[in-house]
Amino acid sequence: MAPTSEPLTAARILEATEEVLRRHGPAKATVVDVARALGVSHGSVYRHFRTKAALREAVTERWLDRTSASLSGIVAEDGDPEARLRTWFTTLFEAKRHKAGDDPELFATYMVLIGEHSAVVDRHIADLTGQLTTIVEDGVRRGVFASASPAVTARAVFDATGRFHDPCYVRDWEQPGIDDEFEAVVGLVLRGLRV
Amino acid sequence: MAPTSEPLTAARILEATEEVLRRHGPAKATVVDVARALGVSHGSVYRHFRTKAALREAVTERWLDRTSASLSGIVAEDGDPEARLRTWFTTLFEAKRHKAGDDPELFATYMVLIGEHSAVVDRHIADLTGQLTTIVEDGVRRGVFASASPAVTARAVFDATGRFHDPCYVRDWEQPGIDDEFEAVVGLVLRGLRV
DNA sequence: CAGCTGACAAATATTGAAATCTGTCACCTG
DNA sequence: CAGGTGACAGATTTCAATATTTGTCAGCTG
Secondary structure: OOOOOOOOOHHHHHHHHHHHHHHHHHHHOOHHHHHHHHOOOHHHHHHHOOOHHHHHHHHHHHHHHHHHHHHHHHHHOOOOHHHHHHHHHHHHHHHHHHHHHHOHHHHHHHHHHHHHOHHHHHHHHHHHHHHHHHHHHHHHHOOOEOOOOHHHHHHHHHHHOHHHOOHHHHHHHHOOOHHHHHHHHHHHHHHHHEO | OOOOOOOOOHHHHHHHHHHHHHHHHHHHOOHHHHHHHHOOOHHHHHHHOOOHHHHHHHHHHHHHHHHHHHHHHHHHOOOOHHHHHHHHHHHHHHHHHHHHHHOHHHHHHHHHHHHHOHHHHHHHHHHHHHHHHHHHHHHHHOOOEOOOOHHHHHHHHHHHOHHHOOHHHHHHHHOOOHHHHHHHHHHHHHHHHEO
């Protein structure tokens, strides 16, 4: 399209790759498509990313990092830890549900990418449980949460709410009654957390 | 194989279908294979099951029902509800983990079947949460559990422990540390359940 | 000479013709 | 005549030929 203009950067390639994935889906998005979208030869793309897998992995990481970033603000706040925990999960659930509901095809695309790059997902989960650990530690410090090991507890809290953030449950997120189920699980977990 | 002998019953067809699925996997198990294993024509199989899907559904249901049955004993016991709940989940997790670990291919086969027959799975989940509801009600009656609605609470407890019984997490079940994570989640949930 | 190109070999995906399977049903047979 | 058969049409799967894609690299170009 654009014959030549700005210098070819990793960021521009990632942007174009996201667009190609959105348009063609994970199965038909090729490196040649990405290069064409940028008006360069596919050899140039390989100058910035060693393999197609590395390129897709970078796109996946960027996508997951956007979610982490939007939650980190809640961790930084200084209010009631229980309320912050509740807000954190509500925000996460809402964000995932909207991503999945607003553009199911794109979400399905990212689910494929996530399946391809488990190391990135592991890092992302470590990131999120790290945020939870901070909130749990804060709660313990203030004497509102009981936990011998905040990191272990944070992980347990994360695992217990999996139904409301793990993509393997996407289908359930549109089901009626899911909000009540969310409240029930979060309520149960928060009760278990209190001193 | 066996030219003719006992009368052809639904039970014998289900048995043979399980065997064919075990041998050939879900993709290559055909109705003709099942008929051949029984020494009959495939038309006879269609006399007992309207479609291939119905046959596979029946096999799936039988498989899931075996799990439910093995847990119902724990529900019927009359000990400490908290201990029973713990035993119930430990038994479920152990059973699933062994099924998955001992014969991964067969487990993968059943995962495919489960994906094909969500109505059967829904029934199975209703069955299991029903068992949990009985234990929770018992705990409330004895004054050890707090719950405004045992059915809702039971469902929340079931959802919160999904990581240790939902097949979408099979991979995690072999990971080191999974037992600690199980303990952490079950501990958290039981704390949340206590008065 | 840094950055890009495009021809190329090997790996992977697509395609369409042939083979197999599903589900039906008129007709056997003990 | 209850229970079973097997030929059949349409749907689905397989397989091998064909086309595309990935990843490399010698060489072009601004």
